[in-house]
Amino acid sequence: MAKGKINVSVENIFPLIKKFLYSDHEIFLRELISNATDATLKLKHLSTIGEAKVDYGDPKIEVKIDKEGKKLHIIDQGVGMSKEEVEKYINEVAFSGAEEFLEKYKDTAKDSGIIGHFGLGFYSAFMVAEKVEIITKSYVDEESAVHWTCDGSPEFALTEADKKDRGTEIILHIAEDSTEFLEEHRIRELLVKYNKFMPVPIKFGTKEIDDPEFEPKTIKDKDGKETKEPHKKITVDNIINNPNPAWTKQPSDLKDEDYSSFYRELYPMQFEEPLFNIHLNVDYPFNLTGILYFPKLTTNIDIQKDRIQLYQNQVFVTDNVEGIVPEFLQMLRGVIDSPDIPLNVSRSYLQADGAVKKISSYITKKVADKLQSLFKNDREGFEKKWNDIKIVIEYGMLSEPKFYEKAFKFALFPTVDDSYFTFDELIEKVKPAQTDKDKNIVLLYATNADEQHSYIEEAKEKGYEVLLLDSPIVSHLIQKIEGENSELSAEKQPIKFARVDSDFIDNLIKKDEDKVSKLTEEEQTKLKEIVEGVVPKEYTVQLEALDSNANPFVITIPEFMRRMKEMSQTGGGGMMGMSNFPEMYNLVVNTNNDLMQKILRAKGKKEEYVNQALDLAKLSQNLLKGKDLTAFIKRSFDIMK
Numbered sequence: 001m002a003k004g005k006i007n008v009s010v011e012n013i014f015p016l017i018k019k020f021l022y023s024d025h026e027i028f029l030r031e032l033i034s035n036a037t038d039a040t041l042k043l044k045h046l047s048t049i050g051e052a053k054v055d056y057g058d059p060k061i062e063v064k065i066d067k068e069g070k071k072l073h074i075i076d077q078g079v080g081m082s083k084e085e086v087e088k089y090i091n092e093v094a095f096s097g098a099e100e101f102l103e104k105y106k107d108t109a110k111d112s113g114i115i116g117h118f119g120l121g122f123y124s125a126f127m128v129a130e131k132v133e134i135i136t137k138s139y140v141d142e143e144s145a146v147h148w149t150c151d152g153s154p155e156f157a158l159t160e161a162d163k164k165d166r167g168t169e170i171i172l173h174i175a176e177d178s179t180e181f182l183e184e185h186r187i188r189e190l191l192v193k194y195n196k197f198m199p200v201p202i203k204f205g206t207k208e209i210d211d212p213e214f215e216p217k218t219i220k221d222k223d224g225k226e227t228k229e230p231h232k233k234i235t236v237d238n239i240i241n242n243p244n245p246a247w248t249k250q251p252s253d254l255k256d257e258d259y260s261s262f263y264r265e266l267y268p269m270q271f272e273e274p275l276f277n278i279h280l281n282v283d284y285p286f287n288l289t290g291i292l293y294f295p296k297l298t299t300n301i302d303i304q305k306d307r308i309q310l311y312q313n314q315v316f317v318t319d320n321v322e323g324i325v326p327e328f329l330q331m332l333r334g335v336i337d338s339p340d341i342p343l344n345v346s347r348s349y350l351q352a353d354g355a356v357k358k359i360s361s362y363i364t365k366k367v368a369d370k371l372q373s374l375f376k377n378d379r380e381g382f383e384k385k386w387n388d389i390k391i392v393i394e395y396g397m398l399s400e401p402k403f404y405e406k407a408f409k410f411a412l413f414p415t416v417d418d419s420y421f422t423f424d425e426l427i428e429k430v431k432p433a434q435t436d437k438d439k440n441i442v443l444l445y446a447t448n449a450d451e452q453h454s455y456i457e458e459a460k461e462k463g464y465e466v467l468l469l470d471s472p473i474v475s476h477l478i479q480k481i482e483g484e485n486s487e488l489s490a491e492k493q494p495i496k497f498a499r500v501d502s503d504f505i506d507n508l509i510k511k512d513e514d515k516v517s518k519l520t521e522e523e524q525t526k527l528k529e530i531v532e533g534v535v536p537k538e539y540t541v542q543l544e545a546l547d548s549n550a551n552p553f554v555i556t557i558p559e560f561m562r563r564m565k566e567m568s569q570t571g572g573g574g575m576m577g578m579s580n581f582p583e584m585y586n587l588v589v590n591t592n593n594d595l596m597q598k599i600l601r602a603k604g605k606k607e608e609y610v611n612q613a614l615d616l617a618k619l620s621q622n623l624l625k626g627k628d629l630t631a632f633i634k635r636s637f638d639i640m641k
């Protein structure tokens with residue numbers, strides 16, 4: 001057997017880096033500005049610990065376009081590099097000076113905010129440039145400036161240069177296929193996307209502003225009218241970033257206004273105020289900072305464009321936080337910033353990563369704690385917000401067992417009359433009246449207060465509470481709650497949910513009462529035959545001896561069927577293929593209503609009575625539409641003649 005070593009030579013690897021290092025060519029600018037930021041922060045750190053005897057001053061990074069010369073310049077005032085350092089850090093691909101720096105100063109530099117890791121970022125310049133120059137001067141006095149040039153082949157030139165100030169200038173000779181990066185608007189777009197919150201000020205051109213020192217005097221215009229003289233303008237650097245975004249500050253240093261103005265900074269096109277925010281701040285066992293905002297959510301779970309943004313040391317990485325933030329919280333907005341999230345790896349690997357798992361459960365816990373404290377400290381305010389936040393909470397309860405445990409204590413169950421109960425409060429309240437003969441506690445709910453109005457009224461007349469549960473995933477949630485509370489024990493009774501229109505009210509909460517029918521067995525059989533002969537096939541006719549004042553016909557939609565159907569429509573539950581199942585209805589016929597006698601005794605008008613009563617029942621279920629509705633209206637007018 002032959003053994004050997006695969007020979008990876010620079011000639012092979014260079015084009016590969018160029019082509020495949022990053023799928024998105026535009027990130028070259030982020031990488032170079034990250035390097036410039038690192039160089040600046042390194043100098044800051046070295047001067048703080050007294051190792052660099054320099055005047056740190058007020059350094060900035062400048063990005064300049066030379067359209068005619070087809071060049072893009074990135075200039076910093078950081079540590080710079082000596083000849084040896086260029087040879088080591090630049091010529092050796094994949095040798096990271098950032099890693100080395102962190103290793104060397106590991107006791108003090110942990111929080112310095114250094115970005116680099118892999119020693120590859122610089123080479124991303126070759127994705128857009130045919131030639132790259134580095135002119136750099138180290139902060140160390142005796143070092144002279146150097147000039148490195150490389151045209152993308154493994155050969156480079158290294159000569160002395162006469163740069164006066166410390167720092168580095170990178171010059172990209174933009175390639176023919178990348179001239180978009182010579183356009184001012186394109187570069188501005190990239191700077192705003194990736195560098196909006198980087199820690200060192202970034203200058204891109206200049207702008208005119210009103211001179212703050214200048215007080216416009218009152219003068220007289222040519223008609224003798226008093227007016228203010230025009231404001232004096234001055235030209236200043238156009239700084240495109242905010243180096244101290246809110247999430248890098250301590251929560252105690254921030255007021256409510258600071259959080260809302262940061263929200264607008266993040267999402268300039270978002271005009272709705274967020275409901276509340278959660279400041280994340282942890283440094284053990286992983287580093288994470290950030291601010292999450294609860295936006296107002298509607299019941300329609302739209303794909304949102306304003307999403308949570310992920311940063312690493314204030315550098316924008318992505319707004320796809322899948323795998324890092326639990327799915328149910330991806331509906332929130334805001335930022336998270338963590339140097340501990342491995343980024344150059346696939347999403348599936350990410351989900352298995354220990355640190356990432358911890359981050360995800362930390363975020364879940366923080367959100368649950370915040371909701372719990374809002375609930376405890378301001379119940380009224382929490383109730384007011386409930387409709388806007390319930391989707392997130394309900395979705396979280398379904399998908400994260402830990403969140404379910406916590407949220408079960410503060411999740412609210414609103415009634416159609418606008419009272420809000422926690423689950424325990426609700427059970428306490430309804431237990432006496434809504435326990436059925438088998439000891440189940442039956443929780444009645446409506447999903448639409450208008451459409452199910454007559455059923456709600458019937459239930460309220462009996463003294464029952466009716467909940468209003470109208471979010472799209474509610475069938476999944478009540479299925480889960482029933483599952484968790486299905487056993488009968490000394491302290492607990494099983495819980496059952498039933499939508500008010502899923503059966504006649506006395507059948508929803510069955511009590512041990514004998515029902516007496518006014519009709520004989522024979523009459524009942526006859527009545528059933530008549531009704532079945534008239535109503536369409538999708539109705540199952542069910543005779544019930546109800547109160548004589550109760551409606552003659554009531555249409556109900558069986559709970560089980562409806563719920564399974566809804567669950568398979570909203571995904572992830574129910575029964576396979578149920579979403580295409582035809583609608584099934586029960587037609588409850590009240591044998592004690594006087595109309596039944598009429599139907600039995602009528603000569604010739606039986607069908608008309610049944611149809612009219614069926615249509616009225618359909619009306620109260622919102623089922624009367626199209627030609628049936630037209631026929632109903634005509635028949636009703638005819639009856640009045």
Ligand SMILES: Nc1ncnc2c1ncn2[C@@H]1O[C@H](COP(=O)(O)OP(=O)(O)OP(=O)(O)O)[C@@H](O)[C@H]1O
Nearest residue numbers: 035039089096097098116117118119120121122168
């Ligand atoms: N503007 C600069 N000023 C000073 N040194 C620099 C500058 N740009 C690059 N370097 C040096 O070159 C090294 C290699 O840079 P490169 O971008 O390839 O890798 P990195 O920043 O260490 O890691 P990453 O691949 O994560 O960006 C840096 O670590 C740094 O030591």
